[in-house]
Amino acid sequence: MVFRYGCIQERVPLPIIIGERVLQNSIDQGNKARELKSMLLPTILAEDEYIRVGSKGDGGYILAKSVLENAKYLISGGIEDNNDFELQIANNGIPGVQFDNSIDSPPKSHDLLTFQRATLGGNGGLSLHQILEGVDEGENIILKLDIEGSEYDFLSNIKSFESYSALVVELHNLNRIVNDDFYIKLKDILLIINTELVPVNLNANNCCGFSNIGGVAIPRVLEVTWISKKYLPLLQINQSARKLSNLNRPNISNRAPIDMNHFLTLA
Numbered sequence: 001m002v003f004r005y006g007c008i009q010e011r012v013p014l015p016i017i018i019g020e021r022v023l024q025n026s027i028d029q030g031n032k033a034r035e036l037k038s039m040l041l042p043t044i045l046a047e048d049e050y051i052r053v054g055s056k057g058d059g060g061y062i063l064a065k066s067v068l069e070n071a072k073y074l075i076s077g078g079i080e081d082n083n084d085f086e087l088q089i090a091n092n093g094i095p096g097v098q099f100d101n102s103i104d105s106p107p108k109s110h111d112l113l114t115f116q117r118a119t120l121g122g123n124g125g126l127s128l129h130q131i132l133e134g135v136d137e138g139e140n141i142i143l144k145l146d147i148e149g150s151e152y153d154f155l156s157n158i159k160s161f162e163s164y165s166a167l168v169v170e171l172h173n174l175n176r177i178v179n180d181d182f183y184i185k186l187k188d189i190l191l192i193i194n195t196e197l198v199p200v201n202l203n204a205n206n207c208c209g210f211s212n213i214g215g216v217a218i219p220r221v222l223e224v225t226w227i228s229k230k231y232l233p234l235l236q237i238n239q240s241a242r243k244l245s246n247l248n249r250p251n252i253s254n255r256a257p258i259d260m261n262h263f264l265t266l267a
Contacts, residue, residue, distance in 0.1 A: 023178060023212075023213065023214070024213070025214070025215070026213075026214045027214060028214070029177075029178055029213050029214035030213065030214020030215050030216055031214065032178075032183055032214065033177065033213040033215075033216035033218050034214075034216060034266060035187070036174075036177060036183075036186075036187075036190075036218065037216070037266060038266055039187070039190040039191070039194060040190070040222075040224060040263060041199070041263065041264070041266065042198075042199040042200050042201055042202055042263070042264070043199065043200055043232070043237060044200070044237065044238045044241030044244070044245075045064060045200055045235050045236065045237055045238060045245075046235070046236035046237065047238070047245060047246060047247075048236075049065060049066070049236055050062055050064060050065070050200075050201070050245045051063055051064070051065045051068060051247070052247040052249075053085050053088045053089060054082075054084040054088055055082060055084045055085070056249055057249050057250065057251055057253055058082065058251040059082035059083075059084050059085060060084065060085060060249065061085055061168045061203075061223060061225060062200075062201040062203070062225050062245055062247055062248065063142075063168070063225060063227075064200060066231055066235060067142065067165045067166045067227050067228075067231065068089070068092055069092075070165060071089070071092075071094050071140050071141070071142050071165050071166070072094065072139065072140040072141065073094065073096055073136075073140070073141045073142070074086060074089050074090070074094055074095070074097070074113075074141070074142045075096060075097055075099075075128075075131060075135070075141060075142070075143050075144070076096060076097070076098045076099065076144045076145075077100070077144065077146065077147045077154070078099070078120075078144075078145060078146035078147040078148065078170075079098050079099075079100045079106060079107070079146075080100060080103060080107075081103075083106050083107055083108055083113075084108075085144065086098055086106075086110070086113055086144075087108055087110055087113070090110040091110075093112070094112065094142075095112040096112065096113050096114075096142075097113070097114045097115070097131070097135075098113055098114070098116070099115075099116050099117075099118050099119075099120055099126070099131075100115075100117065101119040104117055119150065120147050120150055120154045121147065121150035121151065121152070121153035121154030121155075121157075122150050122153045122154075125150065125153070128143075128157065128158050129157075138163055140163075140164075140165045141163055141164050141165065142164070142165060142166045142167075143164055143166070143168070144168040144169070145167075145169045145170065146169075146170040148172055149173055151170070151171065151172070152182075152185055152186065152189065155169070155189045156188065159192065160192075160195075160196065161193055161195070161197050161226075161228075162196050164197065164228065165227065165228050165231070166197075166225065166226065166227050166228070167197055167224075167225070167226040167227075168223070168225050168226075169223070169224050169226075170221060170222070170223050171186075171221065171223075171224060172221050173220060173221075174211075174218050174219060174220055174221070174222060175211040175213070175218065175220050177213065177218065178213060193226060194226075196228060196229060197226035197227060197228055197229065198226060198227060198228075198229050198232065199225065199226050200225055200226065200227050201225040201245055201248070202223070202224055202225075202244060202260050202263055203222070203244070203248045203249075203260065204221070204222055204223075204257075204258035204260050205219070205221035205223060205251045206250045206251055206252055206255045206256065206257050206258050207221060207252055207255075208220040208221045217262065219258055219260070222260075241264065242264060243261045243264070244260055244261060248260075
């Protein structure tokens with residue numbers, strides 16, 4: 001989402017912790033940023049393996065077609081005023097549940113989708129374990145999170161992603177990787193995710209720009225799509241890819257998109 005509080009970026013107090021120029025030139029911070037890139041390095045599929053689900057701009061995400069064809073259930077956190085992604089999945093015959101703590105009802109209804117006003121993650125928020133208690137389907141689940149920074153608390157309590165065919169997450173406030181505690185938490189999350197899933201698409205939300213961290217451009221808000229590794233043998237992979245999917249779109253149409261193709265290399 002674009003205009004919610006998550007995109008009013010939490011500012012690292014650079015004058016107190018580290019000067020901006022020092023931050024940009026720091027070898028240690030640059031090594032962190034490059035390690036983050038390595039953990040998010042996507043496996044690029046052939047273009048016709050991808051499908052855009054939801055809106056053309058904000059509220060739309062990239063999936064693999066085979067994931068959509070085989071998914072059994074959707075868990076979606078964060079919809080606010082746009083649930084086009086959820087509706088398209090429901091239109092494919094996939095039931096699901098939507099959560100958002102800022103609205104009383106979803107913008108659009110569907111017979112296969114339920115809604116609960118609730119917070120995910122953090123103190124007093126629902127955990128995935130609590131959500132799954134009411135879910136009949138135990139595998140091939142799509143989990144989508146756009147929960148404005150709460151994704152880290154929510155994901156850090158998940159020990160296995162074996163039951164998930166896809167994970168679509170908007171990672172907020174990535175400029176905070178200069179903070180060691182934040183970075184360690186993020187790294188631990190990504191290592192667990194990457195055990196069962198593989199990133200296949202990245203899209204920088206152009207709401208919030210990027211930070212120069214040790215000479216590496218890191219978007220402050222990044223949409224990531226992972227799919228289960230079990231799908232890879234069934235998919236055509238573009239081994240020579242030099243750019244991300246053409247289906248990516250800027251979240252804000254009248255702002256320049258943020259080029260993410262440098263994430264395809266580890267330099």
